[in-house]
Amino acid sequence: MSAARFPHLLRAELRLILRERLTWAILAALVAALCLAASTGAGRVAAERGALAQAAADGARVVHEARAAHERYGRPAPIKVNYWQDPTDAFGYMTYFMAAHAVKPPTPLAVLAAGQSDVQPAVMRVGFGYSTVFDDTAYEPGSAAKLRLGPFDLAFVLVYLVPLAVIALAGTRLSSEQDRGILRLIASQPIGPRRVAGAKFGAVALVAVAGVLGGTALALLVSGGLGSLDGWNGTLALLVMALAAYVAVWVAACTVVASFWRGAVAALAILVLAWVCVTVALPTALALAVDALSPVPSRIAAIDASRRAQAHFYTGAEGSRITAAWLAGTVPEAARRPDLVEAPEIKRLARDAFYDTALAGYRDAARAHALAGAAWGRRLAVLSPATILGLALETAAGTDAGRHAAFLSAGAAYRRDLSAFFEPRILAQALEPRPVCDGCPARLDFDAYDAVPSFAPSLPRAAAERQTLMALGSLMAGALLLAAVAHRRLAEWPA
Amino acid sequence: MRRIAAELALTARDARLRWIGSVLVLLLLVTGLGAWRDAARYAGEVGQVTAAERARWLGQDAKNPHSADHFGLWVFRASAPLAVLDPGTEPYTGRMVRVEAHVFNEAVYRAVQDAGPLARSGLGSVAEIVQLVVPLAAILLGFSAFAADRKRGTLRLALGNGVPPGRLFASRFTALFIALLAVVGAPLLGIGGLAVVSQEGAGWQAVPRLFAWVAAQLAYATAFLLLAMLVSLVARTARGALAAALAAWVVLCVAAPRLASAGVDAFAPALAYRDVRARIDAGFRAHRTAEANDVRAREVLARYGVSDADELPVDLRGLMMSENESHNFAVYDRELGAFFDSLAAQERAFAWAGLLSPRVALQSLSQTLAGTDFAQHAHFVWAVESYRRGISERMNAEIRDHPQRGGAVLVAGPDLWREIPPFVLQPLPFARALADARVPALVLALWLGLLAALCIPGIRRLRP
Amino acid sequence: MLAIRGATKRFGDRPALDGLDLSLRRGEVFALLGPNGAGKTTTVNLILGFLKADAGSVRVCGIDAGTDPIGARRHVAYIPEQVALYPGLSGVENLRYFATLAGLDLAKETAVALLAEAGLGREAHRRPAGSYSKGMRQKVGIAVALARQARLLLLDEPTSGLDPSAAADFSVTVRAAADRGTAILMATHDLYRVREMADRVGVLSRGRIVEEIAPRTLDHVGLERLYMERLAGGAA
Structure with missing residues (x-):
């Protein structure tokens, strides 16, 4: 009698699994969850695109209205126009009209994970109107209950529910046979536990991988949430492999637990507790570790510093002194014009520069924390299969903390670009005010609305590919490690 | 009583209880004490900066009142004492507001923004541990109540010897409930007691809140204990009982809450803040143009029957600022009022969504009782706005009532600054929390009632 | 032996x-x-x-x-005290499954013949084994032994x-x-x-x-x- 051929055995196990009604119930529930998650994701991506379009339309509207006002006030009229109403005044336009936005467009795979998108905005209006202490003041308030519960997105289904589906499919293989007494008959055949376990768990892995990948593909097709994949095919392929590896990790974990030969009750309890540890407890512990490695700088201390700077500027003649010093440093020839020190726009520029200097340390610390937190998050995510896959999905979706930290820095740089664009024009208008015409309400002659720098958004394809590759490597290593443990433990049948 | 004592002795000897109890108590204590330390640090910082802000407001140089209005101040929301147990909406809502002229600023700097993605994994607070882990503990303690006995044959022995199934169920349930009281109720009361005693809790009625809060958590734990005992009554094997109870846990504690979130969003959508802000900007834009300003100025002169601003009995600039602000307030009230109303409606929908999962009902009930719910946040935001309007109105009135001729600028001093009282937030009273808690409490009670009712036929049909 | x-x-x-x-x-x-x-x-x-x-x-x-x-x-063929079978599979399917474990590729007809030889009535061959009595399960066990010779x-x-x-x-x-x-x-x-x-x-x-x-x-x-x-x- 020959030893059982593995493919033959695998086919028999596949037949066994596919005969079970529970298998189909689990797969159906999983596909339904994936479809629902993909549709909520598609809705979110559509809303994000809508926000981007709204921001662009807002910017275009402002330019259009500024042009119209420029034309209107460029003709003689009896009305008085203040600087905050006058787009011909570069300072007035910069402060009260301009609608410049830093934007974080969704990636083609944005449907996969809501990530940080529900707490970190994808559109930031960059303004100079009112004092802000940090780059990330803007956010969109919404339902806190919704944020607490978290979104029902594909990442949730794939990272949290897929392992539970795998546990439901594979968690009691061998152990339920042991409980029912079937194992004794299996073990008495001329076959070792490794081959039987290999066939049983291999078959579950095939069914689970096919169910998860097929279900996800179906859900993406039905929801229509996938963007144009131009250049992102590699990332998608890596993600598919990472997902398969994630399923393999959980199947391998089920195999390890089966090798304890403790019966189905213990196997189920161990696996569900392992799920809690890997998907909930360990990430929470990692969050604490990130917190310890990159402590959050105090927002309140920064606010206090900003207020100290403000109080300092507005106490006695400090404001005038600071403005004079700034002016002398910026435009040496303005020293001949002491009246400029009290000009509101000059005072504002000087004040903002003073605030920037006073707060530079705090802002740098906040940016450094955002970047360091994201970096530590990336490093520590490797420690849990759930976090590493979650991070890969978020990075591919462009909703990860790392991209947002970079976005905040880019937004701050954009603010500096805008400042660098307007400052010389404001100074020039202050030094040599040139009205559009005599007797017309327009105070000055600024009209470079189209020349205002626009934000250059980026799509982090390389980062997504890197992170997904990292996830794939870690998950494959994890699956192999667990499989090796199971292989080692399954040398003999239990007596 | 003797039967309960016997069951209790059996339960106490169970190694499972020792393991589950130790892990649970350790988790609760570590998380609770961490939250208590953070709360103490935050309260200290808030106290310091609030005093500094008040000193800066009072210490302003003599200046035009409108400049003082722009100078403004920051106000901070103190945490509820029971936020140590359930931070509720606090990490997801801003707690610091810049009070300044013209702008209804958002409450900014949410802890969740700084915390990073991993912190939202689900065990960040005592309340989250109760919502996710305690049901699991209740299931692991309760699933074998009858199923294991059935397998061992001891159930046959007990029933065969005339022990009434109802009494057997009641004594087992009581023993396990007492075990839950010890491993869940006691640590919660301990951490809560520490939070109440060590924090400034004026106006919070923290002690009754604490007892009500702990009772809600125990009711939730009891629901899962009943669930575990129900499947134990019905399932033929311990494996079946555990599998069914765990499946119910996955559905009720893991999947359904997020499904509820998606469902509430679909059926009771809140207004998008972006659209609200766009409408506010549009409301201001038309009012802010030079032409509109000119029309209003002429209208004021006509109202007073004069042709020159210097002839007015009031200061034109002050009056127009005051009227502008009234217009802005109306826009804010209309748009942000509708926005906050839509969020409040969504919160109410979440309370009803508790019908999908007791976890959703508990989340709603728990944060309401802890004083960390959306109503408290909205109360803070509107109280700050009311304070801001008070400052603006007072400053504008000062300008309006002291007309300056020939372009002179009014200068005010510390006497005026002192007229503005410090910002003090009186939390919404506990009675209001109890009123808001009616729906989630009812929903949780329905869950308890349903599970208890389902147990009755199971007890009647109990077979070895 | x-x-x-x-x-x-x-x-x-x-x-x-x-x-x-x-x-x-x-x-x-x-x-x-x-x-x-x-x-x-x-x-x-x-x-x-x-x-x-x-x-x-x-x-x-x-x-x-x-x-x-x-x-x-x-x-060796082993028949334990309680022959436990996959309850969702029929006698034929159980037999073919255990034969596969032993390295045999058993045709359906052969399986039917073996079960009959072991004494399991034909009407039971396609019924789920969950409904079998202990004796019937044992006959499937014997059929496995027969299959394996x-x-x-x-x-x-x-x-x-x-x-x-x-x-x-x-x-x-x-x-x-x-x-x-x-x-x-x-x-x-x-x-x-x-x-x-x-x-x-x-x-x-x-x-x-x-x-x-x-x-x-x-x-x-x-x-x-x-x-x-x-x-x-x-x-x-």
Whole structure:
């Protein structure tokens, strides 16, 4: 009698699994969850695109209205126009009209994970109107209950529910046979536990991988949430492999637990507790570790510093002194014009520069924390299969903390670009005010609305590919490690 | 009583209880004490900066009142004492507001923004541990109540010897409930007691809140204990009982809450803040143009029957600022009022969504009782706005009532600054929390009632 | 077919087998009689290679079950006391599944024929095994053994829990297998069926065979008396 051929055995196990009604119930529930998650994701991506379009339309509207006002006030009229109403005044336009936005467009795979998108905005209006202490003041308030519960997105289904589906499919293989007494008959055949376990768990892995990948593909097709994949095919392929590896990790974990030969009750309890540890407890512990490695700088201390700077500027003649010093440093020839020190726009520029200097340390610390937190998050995510896959999905979706930290820095740089664009024009208008015409309400002659720098958004394809590759490597290593443990433990049948 | 004592002795000897109890108590204590330390640090910082802000407001140089209005101040929301147990909406809502002229600023700097993605994994607070882990503990303690006995044959022995199934169920349930009281109720009361005693809790009625809060958590734990005992009554094997109870846990504690979130969003959508802000900007834009300003100025002169601003009995600039602000307030009230109303409606929908999962009902009930719910946040935001309007109105009135001729600028001093009282937030009273808690409490009670009712036929049909 | 020489097995301080010697020839039915804890299950576990002897050897068709358990099991078919089958699969499917584990590719028709040969009524072949009685499950177990053409059949308490008619059926099936040349080792308490089925009986006490009997030389009462005496002697 020959030893059982593995493919033959695998086919028999596949037949066994596919005969079970529970298998189909689990797969159906999983596909339904994936479809629902993909549709909520598609809705979110559509809303994000809508926000981007709204921001662009807002910017275009402002330019259009500024042009119209420029034309209107460029003709003689009896009305008085203040600087905050006058787009011909570069300072007035910069402060009260301009609608410049830093934007974080969704990636083609944005449907996969809501990530940080529900707490970190994808559109930031960059303004100079009112004092802000940090780059990330803007956010969109919404339902806190919704944020607490978290979104029902594909990442949730794939990272949290897929392992539970795998546990439901594979968690009691061998152990339920042991409980029912079937194992004794299996073990008495001329076959070792490794081959039987290999066939049983291999078959579950095939069914689970096919169910998860097929279900996800179906859900993406039905929801229509996938963007144009131009250049992102590699990332998608890596993600598919990472997902398969994630399923393999959980199947391998089920195999390890089966090798304890403790019966189905213990196997189920161990696996569900392992799920809690890997998907909930360990990430929470990692969050604490990130917190310890990159402590959050105090927002309140920064606010206090900003207020100290403000109080300092507005106490006695400090404001005038600071403005004079700034002016002398910026435009040496303005020293001949002491009246400029009290000009509101000059005072504002000087004040903002003073605030920037006073707060530079705090802002740098906040940016450094955002970047360091994201970096530590990336490093520590490797420690849990759930976090590493979650991070890969978020990075591919462009909703990860790392991209947002970079976005905040880019937004701050954009603010500096805008400042660098307007400052010389404001100074020039202050030094040599040139009205559009005599007797017309327009105070000055600024009209470079189209020349205002626009934000250059980026799509982090390389980062997504890197992170997904990292996830794939870690998950494959994890699956192999667990499989090796199971292989080692399954040398003999239990007596 | 003797039967309960016997069951209790059996339960106490169970190694499972020792393991589950130790892990649970350790988790609760570590998380609770961490939250208590953070709360103490935050309260200290808030106290310091609030005093500094008040000193800066009072210490302003003599200046035009409108400049003082722009100078403004920051106000901070103190945490509820029971936020140590359930931070509720606090990490997801801003707690610091810049009070300044013209702008209804958002409450900014949410802890969740700084915390990073991993912190939202689900065990960040005592309340989250109760919502996710305690049901699991209740299931692991309760699933074998009858199923294991059935397998061992001891159930046959007990029933065969005339022990009434109802009494057997009641004594087992009581023993396990007492075990839950010890491993869940006691640590919660301990951490809560520490939070109440060590924090400034004026106006919070923290002690009754604490007892009500702990009772809600125990009711939730009891629901899962009943669930575990129900499947134990019905399932033929311990494996079946555990599998069914765990499946119910996955559905009720893991999947359904997020499904509820998606469902509430679909059926009771809140207004998008972006659209609200766009409408506010549009409301201001038309009012802010030079032409509109000119029309209003002429209208004021006509109202007073004069042709020159210097002839007015009031200061034109002050009056127009005051009227502008009234217009802005109306826009804010209309748009942000509708926005906050839509969020409040969504919160109410979440309370009803508790019908999908007791976890959703508990989340709603728990944060309401802890004083960390959306109503408290909205109360803070509107109280700050009311304070801001008070400052603006007072400053504008000062300008309006002291007309300056020939372009002179009014200068005010510390006497005026002192007229503005410090910002003090009186939390919404506990009675209001109890009123808001009616729906989630009812929903949780329905869950308890349903599970208890389902147990009755199971007890009647109990077979070895 | 089976040769056990001086097999010793201890679990901690407790000896389960103490120098057991036992050999079995082709077509021979050997019954291991003994009370609970005598070492019957340990003997079965040694033959199947689930346990390794601390001393001595266990050989099945010349293959050492301790060092090559899978090789040894190629020649052994085992029918446990409670034959448990996949409840959702029919008898045919269960048989084909277990045959696959043994490396056989069993056609459906062959499986049907084997089940019929094992005595399972045709109407039961396609029913889920969850609805089978213990006797019917045992017949599927026998069909597995038949399919595998095993040279040694191990039966663990084969008649316990069977009604008299099922037990009689089973006896016939076992004897038929022996007549085809299969060596059969059964561990049992059932003196009545032992006398009917076994060619030789070994009384196992405290891990040793304390008496070997040719059962057909005694009537039931004599067999029972001898068994009780030997046990008492072994315990002394």
